[in-house]
Amino acid sequence: MSTVGNRSTRSRAAEPARGPEVAGNPGASMRRAALDGLPELTRPTNVSTDDAQPLSAALLTRLAQLDEGTPEHAYVRNTLVELNLSLVKFAARRFRNRAEPTEDIIQVGTIGLIKAINRFDPHRATDFSAFALPTIVGEMKRFFRDTSWAVRVPRRLQELRIDLAKTADHLEQHLGRRPTRTELAHHLHLTEE
Template sequence: MSMHRPSATLLRETAGTSDGDARTGGLPWIEDAEKIAPKDARDLSKLFFDRLRELEEGTHAHQYARNTLIEMNLSLVAFAARRFRNRADQMEDIIQVGTIGLIKAIDRFELSREVEFTTFAVPYIVGEIKRFFRDTTWAVHVPRRLQELRVELAKAKDHLAVVLDRDPTVGEIAKHLELTEEEVIEGLIASNGYNSDSLDLPADSGADNRGSTKTTSLADFVGAVDPAMELIEDFHSLAPLLATLDDRERLILELRFGQELTQAEIGERLGISQMHVSRLLSRTLTRLRAGLLVEE
């Protein structure tokens, strides 16, 4: 039986001669990231995220770091998919859309958030899976033409969301599908003809460790506390600190967290490099975090 290897050992074993190679951006070379144990994946992910924000987007090193992060954390998709095990016939689709959620989480995660990536990523993954169910369950009769259009719209939205790192506009979807904006809007309106089964509908049954019959409902799989509720007090404390920032610092925060632009897109908007945006963002978040700690 193979023993679990500590992260430090894994780093030494994977570093090899490629540690300083520009193709990896100074990161250790990992041959098969999917085989890394979850604990090692958590430790390595911190290293890769820290370096990813310093690498220029579009370079081979940036692509390597991003792809390795995806592969190392695919176990999160499998973990999130378990709660939908009652839909075994759709598991392949569930894994695919869950992976899209993982990619979105990786592209939007910042180490400065001071939360574990697993905590940050799972809501993205589960949300993408739930969206998939909303988009594939009809509640009322809809003409076949609109049903087929809805499928095309869903695929186009997911594809463009990954490419643009944000939700696409009606115009962008129309251009991608070579349709008019009116046709896209008609398809989006028709999508409102979906609905899921009753949350009280039994979804699964089995026996617990004591042999007692156990029944679950859909509510057990989709219910969750909104984590944003816990942020209200932080938002109130943050407001006066934001007022101390200059116009450019506030604009960068708005573009990154309000409009969810990438650092490269912000750099193009402001006429500065992605690295400069990264440094400004890091400095601003450090000031805000220090201010919040003083308030506490």
């Protein structure tokens, strides 16, 4: 929201939805209950970045108050996803020279955005966009890692390779020498094979 002189102006997307108030409309009453006094956004994707930040903060606080699995929780989370899609598109620009279609990169980044929304703690003094951007980019990088292998290796084995390298470094520092296969297998709870 921006102020001009003494009057306050809102972007059109932040205006309350105008529609027929039908008695007993469960969708409208659920949205009102979910938002608990916050403005209902008719087009969250059209909200400016300046307006999206305080709205996101308010919605994230509201999301933390709602029980997961309820329609109200889902509505607020979906509104947050739409409101912050510009973060995903911003991160996707970084990878525009890749062979994969931009739509696929945005879709994968949206998964990262949803993970960030689910994990964000509004009570910490952290800006949501600063928290979400690394998660979004990380999800995109994982997508490229999974699709760029010449031979299709299951993700489980790709992640095991990373865990193996980390464990080997950790044990090398702890033991003062390179660990044996037996030590690595024991530490990762795997067989030597």
